[in-house]
Amino acid sequence: MKKNSIIVLALMVMAGCSSQNAVVPEPAPVSEPPVASLPPVPPAPSGYGFDQWQTGPLGDVFFDFDSATLSADAQEQLRQNGVWMGNNASKTLVEGHCDDRGTSEYNMALGDRRAASAKEYLVRFGVSPSRIETVSFGEERPFAQGQNEEAWAKNRRAHFVVK
Amino acid sequence: MIKLFRGVFFAIVASLVLFPSHLVATEGQEYIAIRKEGAGNIALVLDKLDAKGRKETGFAQDLDGIINGGLDFTKVFSIIQPPLNVKDDSDRKNIVINFPALTSVGAEVYVGGVVTMKSDDILLDMKVYEAAGSKLLMNKTYRGSAAALRSMGHAFCADLVELLTGKKSIFGSKIVFVSNKTGFKEIYECDFDGYGVEQLTKSKSICMNPALSPDGKHLAYIDFTSGRPTLYIKSLAGESVAAVGKSAVSIDPGWRSNSEVAATLSFDGSQAIYLVNTDGTIARRVTNSKSIDISPTFSPDGSKMAFVSSRNGLPQLFVQDLVSGDVKRLTFSGRYNTQPSWSPAGDKIAYTTWEKGGEINIFTINADGSGLMQLTQKCGENKSPSWSPDGEMIIFTSNRQGKEKLYVMSSKGGNERLLLQGDGEQTQPSWFLFR
Numbered sequence: 001m002k003k004n005s006i007i008v009l010a011l012m013v014m015a016g017c018s019s020q021n022a023v024v025p026e027p028a029p030v031s032e033p034p035v036a037s038l039p040p041v042p043p044a045p046s047g048y049g050f051d052q053w054q055t056g057p058l059g060d061v062f063f064d065f066d067s068a069t070l071s072a073d074a075q076e077q078l079r080q081n082g083v084w085m086g087n088n089a090s091k092t093l094v095e096g097h098c099d100d101r102g103t104s105e106y107n108m109a110l111g112d113r114r115a116a117s118a119k120e121y122l123v124r125f126g127v128s129p130s131r132i133e134t135v136s137f138g139e140e141r142p143f144a145q146g147q148n149e150e151a152w153a154k155n156r157r158a159h160f161v162v163k
Numbered sequence: 164m165i166k167l168f169r170g171v172f173f174a175i176v177a178s179l180v181l182f183p184s185h186l187v188a189t190e191g192q193e194y195i196a197i198r199k200e201g202a203g204n205i206a207l208v209l210d211k212l213d214a215k216g217r218k219e220t221g222f223a224q225d226l227d228g229i230i231n232g233g234l235d236f237t238k239v240f241s242i243i244q245p246p247l248n249v250k251d252d253s254d255r256k257n258i259v260i261n262f263p264a265l266t267s268v269g270a271e272v273y274v275g276g277v278v279t280m281k282s283d284d285i286l287l288d289m290k291v292y293e294a295a296g297s298k299l300l301m302n303k304t305y306r307g308s309a310a311a312l313r314s315m316g317h318a319f320c321a322d323l324v325e326l327l328t329g330k331k332s333i334f335g336s337k338i339v340f341v342s343n344k345t346g347f348k349e350i351y352e353c354d355f356d357g358y359g360v361e362q363l364t365k366s367k368s369i370c371m372n373p374a375l376s377p378d379g380k381h382l383a384y385i386d387f388t389s390g391r392p393t394l395y396i397k398s399l400a401g402e403s404v405a406a407v408g409k410s411a412v413s414i415d416p417g418w419r420s421n422s423e424v425a426a427t428l429s430f431d432g433s434q435a436i437y438l439v440n441t442d443g444t445i446a447r448r449v450t451n452s453k454s455i456d457i458s459p460t461f462s463p464d465g466s467k468m469a470f471v472s473s474r475n476g477l478p479q480l481f482v483q484d485l486v487s488g489d490v491k492r493l494t495f496s497g498r499y500n501t502q503p504s505w506s507p508a509g510d511k512i513a514y515t516t517w518e519k520g521g522e523i524n525i526f527t528i529n530a531d532g533s534g535l536m537q538l539t540q541k542c543g544e545n546k547s548p549s550w551s552p553d554g555e556m557i558i559f560t561s562n563r564q565g566k567e568k569l570y571v572m573s574s575k576g577g578n579e580r581l582l583l584q585g586d587g588e589q590t591q592p593s594w595f596l597f598r
Contacts, residue, residue, distance in 0.1 A: 066477060066499075100516055103501040103546060104591070105372065105415040106471060106478050108392060109427065109434040111457040112412045116432070135391045136412045140348075140369055 049077040051154070053143045057084050058092065058160035061118055062153060066102070068113035070121060077120060081160060082125035093161040094118050094134045099152035100139040111136035118158040133163075171565065204241040205327055208265055208294070209234065210249060210275040212287075213258075215519070222312065223278040223287050229316030230274075233334065236356050237324060237555070238578050247403065250275070265294040268309045272300070276319075284308060289319050301326055313358070336552045338594050339363070339373040339382065340569060344587030345444045350384055355551070355594070357569075371416045376424070381441050383416035383424045394426045396441050405443030410442055418460040425449060425459035425468065436470060442491075449483065460505045460512070462530065469493060469503040469512050480514055482530065493532050503528070504557075506550050513538075513548035513557055513574075525559055529575070538576040549594045550574065558582065558592045 049059020058081045061074035085092065096111030096118075108129065115134035124127045144154035194378075209231060214223035234240050244303065246268050251259040256386075265273050276289040284306050292299040303322060305315040321334035336355045341348050350373045353360040364370045369387040376383070382397045389406075394413035396405045407413055407428065413426035423438045423446055431448075434455045438446040450456040455473040462468075471478045478501050480493040494500045497516035504513045511534075512528045518524060523544040527536045539545040542563040549558050557574045560586055561566045565580075568587040573578040583589055 101521075101522070102499060102513060105457050106455065106473075106501050108412065108414045109429075109457050109473075112414075112429050112434060113455065116429075134411070138392075140371075140387075 023041075029086040045156050048073050049080075054159065056160065056162055057088070058162060060157045060159050063158075064116055065099075065152075065156070066110065068096075068110065068117045070117055075121065078121045079125065082127055085122065085127045085131065088162075091131050091133070091163040092150075093135065093163055095141075095159040096134065096136040096138075097141065097143070097155055097157050097159060098139045099155040100142055101152065102139075103107065104139055108136050108138035108140075111138045114156075114158045118160075205239060206269050206271045207234070207240040207244055208243050208245045208249065208268070208270040208273045210245045212274065212276045212278050214278040216280070219278050219280055219285075222280075222309065225312050226276075226278060226287060227314050227391070229313055230320060233317050233320035233356070234323070237320075237333065238573060239324060239328060239555070243268055249273075260292060261298075262292075262294055270294045274323065281306075285312065285315070287315050287319065291323060312562060317411040323367060330553050330555075333551050333553050333556065336594060337375075337379075338549075338558060338569070338582075338592050339375055341371055341373065342585070342587050342589045344585060348590075353583065353590075359585070360585070374416050374418055374424070374589055376418050376421050376441075377595070378421045379595065380421065381424075381526045383418065383426070385413055385415070394424075394428070394439065394443075396424065396439070396443055398441070405441065407439060407443050407445070409445070415458045417461065419459075419461045419465045419468070423465075424463070427455075427457045427459075436468075449485065458501060459505055460503045462505055463509045467530070467586050468533065469505055471501045471503065480512070480528075491532075493528065493530075495532075497526075502547055504548050504550055507552055507554045511574075513550065515546050515548065536576065538572065538574075539579070542579075545570075547591050549592050551594050556594075558594050560590050560592065 007058055024163045049061060053128050059077045061070065064068070094115045096113065096115030098107035098111050112134070115136055119129070119132045119134050142155045144151035165543065211225040212227055214220045217256050223556055231242065235242060235533045236334055246264045248264050250259050251261060260273060271294055273292040273294050274289065276287060279286045285308070285378050287305040289303055289305070290299065292298060293300055294441060301322065305318055305491065307315045317334040321332045324330070324332035333355045337353060339350060339352045342351050347367050348371060349362055349366060349368045350364045350370045351360055351362050363382065366386055366388045371385040373382060373384040375381070382399060384395055385392045392412045392414065393406040394416055409428055409430040411430040416424045416426040418424045419438060422441055425438050426435050428437050428470045435448055435454045436450045436455060436456050436459050437448050440446050450470070452472055452474040455478070456470055458471045460469050460597050468485055470483065472481050477498050480500050480503050481490050482493050483490045493512065494514070497518065499517035500514055502515045506512065509530065511529055513525060513527045515523050522541070523546055524540055525538045525548045527538060528534060538557065542561055545559055545561045547560050551558070555574055556571050558569060558571050561570050567590050569589045569592050570579055570583050570584040
């Protein structure tokens with residue numbers, strides 16, 4: 001068995017404490033489930049769902065704090081994704097992600113719900129459920145680094161990976 | 164490696180040969196009885212161990228450090244320097260203890276011992292006296308090799324704590340936790356005091372939320388090796404691993420008994436808690452809310468389960484009776500309450516609250532919802548509380564000095580101490596008794 005490099009402190013250190021700032025969580029609004037609509041529009045290569053972490057044909061969708069509810073922008077992006085999926089036979093993995101505030105276990109569940117919300121919309125739109133897999137990474141794989149709303153907003157997303 | 168993980172401490176202690184072992188139990192009981200409940204720390208004179216010979220003296224000094232460090236870690240004792248005239252060994256045969264000198268410095272208990280050698284083994288002969296009544300409370304000999312010094316010293320500490328408090332001690336208990344020091348989140352274990360860190364998984368992926376079964380035979384954890392968070396149940400003796408075959412995600416296991424572990428599985432569309440057998444098969448579904456239900460933790464008899472649910476909006480703690488199915492909301496203070504841990508005595512549940520202003524703090528609440536107590540404050544994010552097997556301490560993580568590290572504190576609050584200093588961040592500790 002290898003010795004680990006973690007060193008035990010012979011004398012336990014009393015730790016100094018200081019408060020830190022963060023944003024106060026707000027409860028998420030509840031909205032009606034999405035309903036598929038037409039007509040389809042061509043997928044946009046840039047805009048809402050596209051950034052340095054999403055350059056593929058399918059755009060990502062973003063969420064409010066502690067919410068898996070799809071905003072109007074998110075629904076529009078999913079509709080465009082659905083059109084692309086209707087024209088292409090590829091399978092898709094939808095990854096649910098969270099910002100790193102709150103606690104890890106709850107964020108794992110929240111990421112699961114975000115991925116499931118995105119999938120549910122696409123299935124209602126007409127994509128076969130067998131073509132969409134979902135997974136949650138919770139707060140484990142953040143896209144943007146930083147402790148500010150800009151970074152957090154980037155990390156609260158359902159990320160599309162074409163397989 | 165996993166086989167070795169099965170408690171080096173107890174393997175060694177089991178191999179110790181116990182010589183004339185006179186645990187004076189009735190005296191110990193009497194001692195416990197005359198101490199008032201909550202009387203504070205036990206005032207203890209811990210005398211230097213006697214030894215003749217160079218080797219013996221070296222081992223005696225090491226054992227002095229081990230025993231002193233072990234007893235200090237418990238925060239059960241006030242350790243007093245021995246008075247200079249504590250022993251009279253003028254007649255060379257019988258050492259006479261000066262009890263009036265002990266009581267004059269306020270000592271309640273005197274501990275002394277002798278280190279000798281027999282072939283290559285070390286013999287540690289320990290005596291414990293009540294200072295006021297000059298009564299011998301315990302006389303026990305511990306035997307082991309030079310490699311077993313730490314186990315021998317801690318075996319005595321365990322006996323002393325049990326004798327004087329009437330409770331099982333933390334000596335011999337283990338902590339499992341997550342560290343990202345290799346660049347990947349992997350599961351590790353160490354002794355109760357942070358010694359002997361060993362890596363248990365080498366997934367080069369993400370491993371999370373380790374939890375050991377009460378008998379120490381199975382490790383349940385979440386592993387991303389397959390590409391999705393999957394509940395693994397590893398038999399530590401046979402090295403076999405059972406994975407829960409259902410797709411979707413698995414979250415945060417908690418043991419109900421040696422044969423059943425609960426975890427959240429989302430294959431049915433919502434994040435519901437299920438009971439899972441150690442072979443990975445599902446025993447039954449426990450929650451039915453269509454919202455997020457996570458982080459099961461059980462009363463000691465397994466009849467009740469505390470868990471986190473978003474059924475009312477933001478996450479709160481609930482308690483479900485597994486027999487009747489009745490569910491009661493436990494927490495009404497705080498907007499975001501997660502990470503429950505049921506105490507080994509069954510009376511309290513520790514958990515965390517994400518507070519206005521961004522702090523995450525640890526609280527305890529009685530299992531009936533009364534007696535809310537805040538244990539940490541103004542220290543950044545304090546997460547993942549887990550009780551020591553004797554219920555006296557809580558291990559948790561804190562980012563109070565930057566990176567997330569493991570800390571311990573009294574389960575009533577106070578005595579907060581860093582447990583491990585090392586590379587990376589250490590998270591999600593779980594403390595268990597290795598018996």
